[in-house]
Amino acid sequence: MKRALLSSILLACASAAALSQEFNVSASVNRTEMSLEDQVVLTVSVSGTGAGLPEPQLPPMPNFNVHGAGQSRNFTFVNGVMTNSAEYRYVLVPRFPGKAVIGPISASNGNTTRQTAPIEIAVLRHAPAGGAQPQQPPSQRPAPQAPLPQAAPPAQGAPQGGLPRGPGGFGPDLYVTAEVDRPHPYVNEQIVLTVRFYTAVPLMGNAEWHPPGTQGFLVEDIPPGQPRSIVEHGRRYSLSEIKLVLFPVQPGELTIGPSTIVCQVQQEMNVDPFSPDFFQRFFSQGLMQVQSKELKTKPIVLKVQPLPEAGKPSSFSGFVGRLRVKAEADKRSLKVGDALNFTLTVEGTGNLKSLADPQLPDMPQFRLYDTVSSVDIEKDAAGVHGSKVFKTVMVPKVSGRLNIPAIPVSFFDPSKRAYDTVETRPMDIDAAPGAAAGPTPVYVSASPGGTTITPLMQDIRHVKAPAGPGLGRLAAALSGASWLHLIALAVFVLSLASFLHRERLLHDPAGVRFRGALDKAEATLSRARDAQSADAQTSAGLLSEALAQFLADKLNCARSGLTLKQAQQIVKERFPGMPEGHLHQLKLLWEEIDLYRYAPSAPGGTGDAGQLIDGVRELIRAIDEEMRR
Amino acid sequence: MRLLFIALMFAAQPGWGGAREDIVDGNKLYGESKFAEAAAKYKEAAASDPFEAAAHFDLGNAYFRLGGPGDLARAIACYQRAFNLSPRNGDIRHNLDFALRRAGESLVPTGMPSAAFVLFHILSRTETSALHWLGFWAFCLIASAALWREGWRERLKGWLLWAGVFWACAAGWWGLLALTEVQSPGVVLASDAEVRSGPGLNFPVSFKSPEGRRVSILEEREGWLEIGVLKEGLKGWLPAEQVERI
Numbered sequence: 001m002k003r004a005l006l007s008s009i010l011l012a013c014a015s016a017a018a019l020s021q022e023f024n025v026s027a028s029v030n031r032t033e034m035s036l037e038d039q040v041v042l043t044v045s046v047s048g049t050g051a052g053l054p055e056p057q058l059p060p061m062p063n064f065n066v067h068g069a070g071q072s073r074n075f076t077f078v079n080g081v082m083t084n085s086a087e088y089r090y091v092l093v094p095r096f097p098g099k100a101v102i103g104p105i106s107a108s109n110g111n112t113t114r115q116t117a118p119i120e121i122a123v124l125r126h127a128p129a130g131g132a133q134p135q136q137p138p139s140q141r142p143a144p145q146a147p148l149p150q151a152a153p154p155a156q157g158a159p160q161g162g163l164p165r166g167p168g169g170f171g172p173d174l175y176v177t178a179e180v181d182r183p184h185p186y187v188n189e190q191i192v193l194t195v196r197f198y199t200a201v202p203l204m205g206n207a208e209w210h211p212p213g214t215q216g217f218l219v220e221d222i223p224p225g226q227p228r229s230i231v232e233h234g235r236r237y238s239l240s241e242i243k244l245v246l247f248p249v250q251p252g253e254l255t256i257g258p259s260t261i262v263c264q265v266q267q268e269m270n271v272d273p274f275s276p277d278f279f280q281r282f283f284s285q286g287l288m289q290v291q292s293k294e295l296k297t298k299p300i301v302l303k304v305q306p307l308p309e310a311g312k313p314s315s316f317s318g319f320v321g322r323l324r325v326k327a328e329a330d331k332r333s334l335k336v337g338d339a340l341n342f343t344l345t346v347e348g349t350g351n352l353k354s355l356a357d358p359q360l361p362d363m364p365q366f367r368l369y370d371t372v373s374s375v376d377i378e379k380d381a382a383g384v385h386g387s388k389v390f391k392t393v394m395v396p397k398v399s400g401r402l403n404i405p406a407i408p409v410s411f412f413d414p415s416k417r418a419y420d421t422v423e424t425r426p427m428d429i430d431a432a433p434g435a436a437a438g439p440t441p442v443y444v445s446a447s448p449g450g451t452t453i454t455p456l457m458q459d460i461r462h463v464k465a466p467a468g469p470g471l472g473r474l475a476a477a478l479s480g481a482s483w484l485h486l487i488a489l490a491v492f493v494l495s496l497a498s499f500l501h502r503e504r505l506l507h508d509p510a511g512v513r514f515r516g517a518l519d520k521a522e523a524t525l526s527r528a529r530d531a532q533s534a535d536a537q538t539s540a541g542l543l544s545e546a547l548a549q550f551l552a553d554k555l556n557c558a559r560s561g562l563t564l565k566q567a568q569q570i571v572k573e574r575f576p577g578m579p580e581g582h583l584h585q586l587k588l589l590w591e592e593i594d595l596y597r598y599a600p601s602a603p604g605g606t607g608d609a610g611q612l613i614d615g616v617r618e619l620i621r622a623i624d625e626e627m628r629r
Numbered sequence: 630m631r632l633l634f635i636a637l638m639f640a641a642q643p644g645w646g647g648a649r650e651d652i653v654d655g656n657k658l659y660g661e662s663k664f665a666e667a668a669a670k671y672k673e674a675a676a677s678d679p680f681e682a683a684a685h686f687d688l689g690n691a692y693f694r695l696g697g698p699g700d701l702a703r704a705i706a707c708y709q710r711a712f713n714l715s716p717r718n719g720d721i722r723h724n725l726d727f728a729l730r731r732a733g734e735s736l737v738p739t740g741m742p743s744a745a746f747v748l749f750h751i752l753s754r755t756e757t758s759a760l761h762w763l764g765f766w767a768f769c770l771i772a773s774a775a776l777w778r779e780g781w782r783e784r785l786k787g788w789l790l791w792a793g794v795f796w797a798c799a800a801g802w803w804g805l806l807a808l809t810e811v812q813s814p815g816v817v818l819a820s821d822a823e824v825r826s827g828p829g830l831n832f833p834v835s836f837k838s839p840e841g842r843r844v845s846i847l848e849e850r851e852g853w854l855e856i857g858v859l860k861e862g863l864k865g866w867l868p869a870e871q872v873e874r875i
Binding site: 069120209337338363367397399433457458459460461462463464465466467471473475476478479481484485488489490494495496498499 | 639647648649652653655656662663664665667674680681682683684685687690691693694695696697714715721722723724727728753755756758759760762763766768770772773774776777
């Protein structure tokens with residue numbers, strides 16, 4: 001899922017990048033004059049910056065049979081800028097003599113469309129006088145026909161309707177056959193389909209070939225070889241071979257449809273000398289006539305075998321064929337933070353386009369960047385072969401001798417009917433301590449020079465020296481000093497309490513007197529008890545003071561001049577529910593205190609002073625309780 | 630007052646001298662590309678002085694350079710700690726943002742202007758907390774003085790108002806920072822960590838989290854942590870060893 005998502009993102013990025021990137025397309029041929037027996041190699045090159053390049057679109061070419069002859073791609077990284085080029089090769093076989101034009105070849109990335117100029121080719125009926133065959137590069141040169149394998153009888157598709165006999169019991173004038181080299185291939189194994197066209201009569205131009213239906217296969221066409229002469233069924237034929245490389249994509253029975261050859265044949269006209277219009281026909285048409293013929297092969301059914309599950313290596317990614325692998329690095333010693341190019345080259349036979357990126361082993365000492373691959377495919381009579389190159393930029397993260405371990409690449413070898421694994425040689429890289437650029441620079445495209453500064457990469461900022469004491473740590477100390485917060489809060493609460501208390505005193509003096517009367521009287525009584533033994537007179541005065549002050553505070557009136565009668569009257573008025581017993585007790589105690597105070601020697605005046613104090617305490621508590629109700 | 634300040638400064642700097650030496654040693658090792666050894670020094674510095682932002686920042690750099698499994702997440706955790714201590718430092722902001730982008734996040738939330746983010750985080754949460762407490766002290770002391778002395782009340786009225794406004798603003802800022810920051814934050818250490826719908830392997834995988842994603846730790850149970858991924862609004866359980874608390 002992650003890989004699919006990554007691929008989608010990369011594809012989207014590549015598409016987006018392609019929209020904004022420049023590219024060029026060009027086309028060339030190896031000859032502009034040729035005979036009907038010759039072939040011309042058309043090379044289309046697309047180059048540009050960035051990862052995505054559009055594929056060229058060939059125009060209709062009715063004068064040629066067009067065969068793909070391979071392609072190659074190449075990527076280069078210079079100063080963070082990727083340059084990409086692709087070369088597509090086609091072999092064109094002329095069908096008719098005369099002037100043939102290869103129309104403009106276009107390529108479009110959806111935003112920009114580029115076109116090549118048309119190319120004119122003169123096709124002669126016979127080879128131009130003194131015209132030597134142009135030397136073709138090996139990859140473009142049609143390879144000699146490979147002998148058919150003898151191990152297994154090839155599956156054949158004879159001409160439909162059987163092989164018609166020719167004049168005199170010899171072979172027919174022309175016929176076509178089709179066969180494959182492997183009737184029981186494995187999934188993704190390379191199969192070569194060979195269509196042979198035999199003709200014993202002259203043709204008007206080259207034949208037109210319609211490829212077969214190949215549902216369930218990936219197809220690569222191979223440039224045709226030169227026609228050759230052969231004797232079959234007692235007749236001399238000109239034999240043309242057309243080959244297709246097929247890769248079955250699924251197991252089971254798969255069918256290769258019929259191949260079709262259409263050609264124009266010159267035939268002698270049967271002229272009846274006794275016919276009434278003999279002379280008219282003889283002079284108007286001559287003795288030859290042109291006839292169009294269509295030849296078809298029979299469908300070929302293949303039984304495709306699935307790949308065995310037993311012995312499948314973990315690094316197997318589906319490639320069937322044969323592979324060799326080698327690895328190299330452009331530097332063996334460098335500094336930490338510097339980049340090296342690691343190149344893994346895989347060569348072999350099979351469907352190299354489908355070869356997935358190799359799984360690089362875990363190399364924690366390196367930072368690995370995206371792998372880019374280029375492929376170079378060649379096609380010949382034996383099939384498809386070539387190489388795929390994977391380039392990875394690696395940056396050492398640490399110093400020392402670093403090891404790049406062996407990289408395995410697995411494949412299924414159909415000739416051995418078994419899986420095989422090839423691997424690169426491990427290599428050591430010496431990384432010296434260097435700039436601490438490491439794992440994460442992001443390279444950005446550099447713009448042309450000028451007065452502006454263009455960043456070449458983005459990276460983390462360098463380590464810092466210790467900052468020392470700062471406001472941050474003071475702030476942390478302030479925040480964490482709970483005791484200081486509590487002190488400030490306590491000061492505030494105390495101040496507030498004090499303030500409220502003072503406010504209450506100011507605004508309700510009667511209430512304050514009323515609520516504090518008992519405490520005040522009790523304090524005076526305590527003093528009276530203390531003075532009782534030393535100074536009876538003072539004690540008596542304090543006792544009188546306690547009772548009178550209590551009543552004055554409770555009744556909110558002046559202490560001086562308060563008489564028993566006044567006190568009783570006010571109590572009755574303000575507290576009508578006051579029990580009579582309390583008032584009576586008040587009267588008795590008041591009088592007893594007066595007696596104790598002013599006539600201590602009088603009868604009853606020297607009574608127990610302590611008992612008197614207790615009596616006053618009990619009374620004022622009882623009165624206080626009653627008044628608070 | 631001077632004594633109070635000195636007492637606070639001493640309280641604020643536990644083991645600062647040792648941390649300073651460790652950071653200097655670590656920077657030397659870092660310069661020699663010995664990132665693992667440098668990380669060990671920075672760790673000691675951060676342990677002896679947790680308030681030293683440079684220790685966390687440098688430790689983040691060392692992890693970032695190491696680039697092994699979980700190191701990006703550890704780097705993010707360290708940068709986040711450094712950012713929490715010193716949000717005004719541009720280098721810390723840059724590295725945290727750089728590392729977060731590797732994990733599919735960014736420091737500045739989507740849609741928020743960068744300048745507004747910098748302004749909002751011009752003070753750390755600790756600093757706004759300290760300002761709030763300073764405002765509280767000022768308010769309490771001025772109010773106490775005004776309550777004690779009736780004669781000062783008129784004179785202190787203006788001061789009391791300013792102290793109240795300052796306290797309220799600082800408290801509001803502190804509260805906003807506390808609300809907008811990830812509560813009980815952590816970072817996912819594992820790459821493609823499988824977040825399950827319950828605390829055990831018997832529960833199905835709800836979603837996968839990339840390495841370095843910042844999460845909120847909601848609950849801990851039997852070696853599993855319930856995490857909340859704020860960006861996507863998802864919740865699930867991860868083994869505790871796959872999460873580093875910030």
